[in-house]
Amino acid sequence: MNFFVQSKFNHTHEVVEQPERILIVDDEPRMRSSLHQLLEGPNRDIAECGSGEDAIAVLKNNDMDLVLLDIHLPGISGLDVMEWLVNFNATTRVIMVSADANIDSAIRALRGGAVEFIRKPYDLEEMQQKVDNALLRSRLERINALMTMRLELSERMHRFLVESSPDIIYTLDTDGCFMFINGRAESLLGYSRDELVGCHFTAIVSDEDIDIARYAFTERRRDTRATTNMEVRLKCNGSHRFESRQIVVVVSAMGVYEENGDGDDSLASRFLGTYGVARDITERKKAEETISFQAMHDHLTHLPNRRLFKDRLELSMSQAKRNGRLVGVMFLDLDRFKLVNDTHGHAEGDELLVNVAHRLRNCVRGGDTLARQGGDEFTVLLPDLYRPEDAGIIAEKVLDVLKAPFLVRGQEFRATASIGIAVYPSDGDSADVLLKNADIAMYKVKATGKNNYLFFTPEMNACYHERISLENELRQAISNSEFELYYQPKVSICGDRIVGLEALIRWRHPVHGLLNPASFIDLAEESGLICDITDWVLAEACSQMARWREIGLDNLRISVNVSPSEFTHSDFLERIVCNITKFGLPTDAVEIEITENLLLHDAPGIIDKMRYLRNHGVRISIDDFGTRYSSLNYLRKFPINTIKIDQSFVRDLAAGTTVSPILHAIIGMARGFGLHLVAEGVETMFQLETLNELGCDEMQGYLFSKPIPAAEVKLMLMNSLPGFSSQWHYGTRSSTSGMAVPVGLPD
Ligand SMILES: Nc1nc2c(ncn2[C@@H]2O[C@@H]3COP(=O)(O)O[C@H]4[C@@H](O)[C@H](n5cnc6c(=O)[nH]c(N)nc65)O[C@@H]4COP(=O)(O)O[C@H]3[C@H]2O)c(=O)[nH]1
Numbered sequence: 001m002n003f004f005v006q007s008k009f010n011h012t013h014e015v016v017e018q019p020e021r022i023l024i025v026d027d028e029p030r031m032r033s034s035l036h037q038l039l040e041g042p043n044r045d046i047a048e049c050g051s052g053e054d055a056i057a058v059l060k061n062n063d064m065d066l067v068l069l070d071i072h073l074p075g076i077s078g079l080d081v082m083e084w085l086v087n088f089n090a091t092t093r094v095i096m097v098s099a100d101a102n103i104d105s106a107i108r109a110l111r112g113g114a115v116e117f118i119r120k121p122y123d124l125e126e127m128q129q130k131v132d133n134a135l136l137r138s139r140l141e142r143i144n145a146l147m148t149m150r151l152e153l154s155e156r157m158h159r160f161l162v163e164s165s166p167d168i169i170y171t172l173d174t175d176g177c178f179m180f181i182n183g184r185a186e187s188l189l190g191y192s193r194d195e196l197v198g199c200h201f202t203a204i205v206s207d208e209d210i211d212i213a214r215y216a217f218t219e220r221r222r223d224t225r226a227t228t229n230m231e232v233r234l235k236c237n238g239s240h241r242f243e244s245r246q247i248v249v250v251v252s253a254m255g256v257y258e259e260n261g262d263g264d265d266s267l268a269s270r271f272l273g274t275y276g277v278a279r280d281i282t283e284r285k286k287a288e289e290t291i292s293f294q295a296m297h298d299h300l301t302h303l304p305n306r307r308l309f310k311d312r313l314e315l316s317m318s319q320a321k322r323n324g325r326l327v328g329v330m331f332l333d334l335d336r337f338k339l340v341n342d343t344h345g346h347a348e349g350d351e352l353l354v355n356v357a358h359r360l361r362n363c364v365r366g367g368d369t370l371a372r373q374g375g376d377e378f379t380v381l382l383p384d385l386y387r388p389e390d391a392g393i394i395a396e397k398v399l400d401v402l403k404a405p406f407l408v409r410g411q412e413f414r415a416t417a418s419i420g421i422a423v424y425p426s427d428g429d430s431a432d433v434l435l436k437n438a439d440i441a442m443y444k445v446k447a448t449g450k451n452n453y454l455f456f457t458p459e460m461n462a463c464y465h466e467r468i469s470l471e472n473e474l475r476q477a478i479s480n481s482e483f484e485l486y487y488q489p490k491v492s493i494c495g496d497r498i499v500g501l502e503a504l505i506r507w508r509h510p511v512h513g514l515l516n517p518a519s520f521i522d523l524a525e526e527s528g529l530i531c532d533i534t535d536w537v538l539a540e541a542c543s544q545m546a547r548w549r550e551i552g553l554d555n556l557r558i559s560v561n562v563s564p565s566e567f568t569h570s571d572f573l574e575r576i577v578c579n580i581t582k583f584g585l586p587t588d589a590v591e592i593e594i595t596e597n598l599l600l601h602d603a604p605g606i607i608d609k610m611r612y613l614r615n616h617g618v619r620i621s622i623d624d625f626g627t628r629y630s631s632l633n634y635l636r637k638f639p640i641n642t643i644k645i646d647q648s649f650v651r652d653l654a655a656g657t658t659v660s661p662i663l664h665a666i667i668g669m670a671r672g673f674g675l676h677l678v679a680e681g682v683e684t685m686f687q688l689e690t691l692n693e694l695g696c697d698e699m700q701g702y703l704f705s706k707p708i709p710a711a712e713v714k715l716m717l718m719n720s721l722p723g724f725s726s727q728w729h730y731g732t733r734s735s736t737s738g739m740a741v742p743v744g745l746p747d
Pocket of ligand 1 (some may be wrong): 516593681703
């Protein structure tokens with residue numbers, strides 16, 4: 001836009017007040033001065049010149065309103081000057097003055113563009129009158145030109161504003177057809193203006209929103225309520241760029257009414273159409289949707305989160321209340337997931353969770369809600385149950401669907417889950433209570449072997465609270481010196497002597513008495529207290545060993561159980577080696593026992609850590625071998641010294657039964673890889689003999705001794721040295737202290 005022009009037209013009054021500029025062109029100085037005198041007046045500038053050339057020179061540089069031009073001039077004539085003026089300065093008016101009596105010159109002058117022709121000698125009054133008229137017309141023309149320019153500019157400016165608007169601007173006629181729409185419609189929707197003008201608005205409003213739009217466009221409201229705002233989706237042109245897209249716009253619609261001259265704008269005045277603006281809010285909508293999705297969903301699995309789950313649960317409960325139905329709430333926690341996270345890292349853990357979520361999703365129906373509560377905890381909402389047992393069927397389905405291994409980054413992972421179920425209304429009438437009770441039932445599953453499901457019962461409350469207080473007490477147990485170590489001998493049948501001892505922790509609980517590890521090790525692992533416990537066990541076992549060695553009991557190994565999660569702690573290896581050396585023990589006198597779990601996931605770094613221990617002389621034994629997914633691969637890859645045959649295989653050895661092929665295989669594998677073999681849980685002579693025949697020499701079990709306190713170990717070791725076999729009468733020896741339990745007799 002030309003702002004110079006704009007500022008000029010904004011000041012029309014200046015044009016009106018400008019002095020009137022007159023140029024007198026005559027070769028007779030007398031004539032010029034008499035005209036000058038005659039025309040002089042306020043707000044008038046009068047210039048003179050005596051030739052056509054001078055006149056053009058003046059006119060080139062000055063804007064004149066009127067030229068009084070003599071036809072006959074020396075050099076170029078008055079008519080030539082006028083021709084020049086017509087070509088180059090059309091706005092300047094000319095009054096031709098001539099002494100020529102010939103009518104032709106008057107005609108030529110008027111045809112050439114003069115506004116008047118005055119013959120010399122002129123009548124003074126007539127001259128003044130004609131000059132005044134010419135000047136008035138000139139001024140009016142200038143004002144008119146300026147007004148026109150102003151209008152044009154104003155229109156151009158409005159067109160510019162409308163067309164460069166980021167919003168769609170439109171008008172509809174009384175039938176709802178587009179009368180005008182700006183160019184933004186084309187860039188947003190892909191329709192040309194011509195396509196839309198004349199079209200009904202329903203052609204571009206999405207089918208779902210037509211009712212909203214129709215209502216807004218047919219409403220007839222005035223004054224402050226004249227504008228209606230609505231949010232609708234508009235259909236884009238189906239051409240390539242806009243294919244099947246919709247945009248969301250917020251549209252203002254204002255009814256336009258004929259103005260009554262009397263200022264009465266009552267509803268009776270005629271409706272002319274609708275004017276409005278539509279703003280594209282698609283991106284904002286998307287952002288809002290993303291934000292609200294994020295607020296209600298878990299970012300990792302994209303499942304509903306705790307908040308959305310609770311909302312839906314509350315809604316389902318109120319619906320169930322009305323129609324007398326049941327609502328099931330399932331609380332699901334992955335078993336030992338912490339181990340995956342700890343041994344492999346969070347990236348693998350996260351990927352496993354995503355895969356688990358994916359499988360769980362396939363177990364639930366459309367109306368059910370599967371949510372992630374956080375960590376490895378999921379919840380399922382079953383909003384419309386006929387019978388509580390139906391929730392059990394789904395729980396079984398969940399357990400079943402998790403059975404197949406998960407493939408995460410090329411490695412196989414196993415995941416099982418513990419599931420607690422609470423049912424509305426019997427197990428609670430608020431979302432919080434139902435969730436809590438489902439959680440309590442889940443804890444009960446954890447405490448009774450995992451990988452299962454249970455319905456909540458009120459009795460479980462006690463167990464749950466017990467567990468919570470147990471965890472608190474466990475935290476105090478080390479500082480209160482409530483832990484003790486018991487030792488169970490490992491016997492070499494051929495060597496006829498005790499070759500090692502397994503350190504087994506006990507908790508002398510101030511209220512519950514002596515607790516076995518089964519009642520607190522899992523809890524210690526889950527709460528992270530296991531680190532401190534292992535440190536204490538290692539230090540205690542090593543210092544005890546050192547004391548025994550001082551009294552000559554030095555041909556022994558001590559085994560300590562280590563939780564697989566310990567391997568994730570960077571200083572764990574140093575702590576082991578440090579404890580052993582601190583008490584002056586040879587490192588090969590210590591064996592650490594770890595369960596197969598550690599090897600299962602083949603976590604990076606585990607082999608290096610095991611090698612580190614081996615390089616320092618520490619022995620490594622795989623506990624409960626054969627119970628999981630024992631594979632030849634582990635034995636080949638991991639630097640293991642010993643495998644311990646799990647008790648379950650030993651228990652199966654009974655007179656009249658055949659030896660399990662798995663047991664054969666385990667013993668064969670150990671032999672093949674040159675590994676040391678220990679059988680645990682040996683209780684009968686039959687088991688001893690069979691294992692011995694199969695080639696297993698080292699054994700541990702109640703047949704020889706139950707785990708016993710250190711003081712009793714000392715006695716037992718003293719008694720068994722030398723000539724161990726002569727004193728060991730399996731199955732007949734009576735027990736004074738829990739040692740060498742006779743077969744078939746009570747402990
Ligand atoms: N029925 C039967 N059982 C026998 C027989 N011989 C030994 N046992 C029992 O079998 C378990 C053998 O230990 P484990 O497999 O390492 O299994 C251990 C081990 O995994 C864990 N544990 C024990 N002490 C510690 C510890 O200091 N740290 C860690 N992380 N875990 C420990 O707790 C588990 C259970 O320990 P305990 O209750 O002491 O139970 C011991 C032992 O008392 C037998 O002939 N018959």
